[in-house]
Amino acid sequence: MKYLFKLLFAMLIFLPFLILSQCLNGPEIADDYQFKDRWSYIVIHHSGRGKDTLNSIDRYHKEVKHWDGIGYHFIIGNGINTEDGKTEMTARYKQAKDGAHALTVDNFYNKNALGLCLIGNFNKSNPTIKQKNSLIKLVRELQELYEIPIKNILFHSDTKATECPGKNFPKKEILDRLTNKILKYKLEQ
Structure with a gap:
């Protein structure tokens, strides 16, 4: 009976995260009211390198920066070492931990913002169409879940x-799409 209770308790704790991790194009964000008021901003980044992966960024942040893990909450792949447009949820999001992606004197954005990172160096290249589409989908889901207004969608x-996120990052296009100023867009190249 004690084992069954522990199993049920573990399922109740981890089931929301299991649900969050299931989606055709990465994690699907589920309604988790436990963290409903946790986030009020979104900050968008690029990784700075085209060959990065969630694991390589996590390793770099641990070994070089001496942080407790990857600083971002979500990663969006570019098709080089991670599937193009694939959205990956990090342990930082699963644990509702402060970010380590937008340091300021008062640490405001690390405490209050979700960090979304697209793999690539957008000073040298452009994000892929699939990356942009995945970013729009993810931001909209997070906006709805956490009631984040468009004015709180920021770039690093x-x-x-x-x-960051690079001179070639299409900030205006992303914001226009998020505010539905661009009604049609390509889903595939």
Whole structure:
């Protein structure tokens, strides 16, 4: 009986995260009211390297930056070492931990913003169509779940002096699509 209770308890704790991780194009965000008020901003980044993966970023953040793991909450692949447009949820999101992606003096954005990172260096290249489509889908799901207004969708360069997410990142297109100013867009190349 004690074993059954532990099993049921574990299922209740981990079931929301299992549900979150199931989707054709990465994690599907499920309604988890436990963290409903946890996030009020979204900050969009690029990884700075085209060959990155969730694991390589996690390793870099642990071994070089000496952080407790990957600083972002979600990663979107570019088709090189991770499937193009694949959205991956990190342990940081699953554990509802502060980010380590947008340091400011008061640490406001790390405490209050979800960090979304597209793999690539958008000073040298452009995000793929699938990456952009996945980003729009993910941001909309997070906006709905956490009631995040469009004015709180930021790019890393909005929070500090940095080029991230890169000079080739289509900020206007992304914001226009999020506000439905662009009604039609290509789903495939």
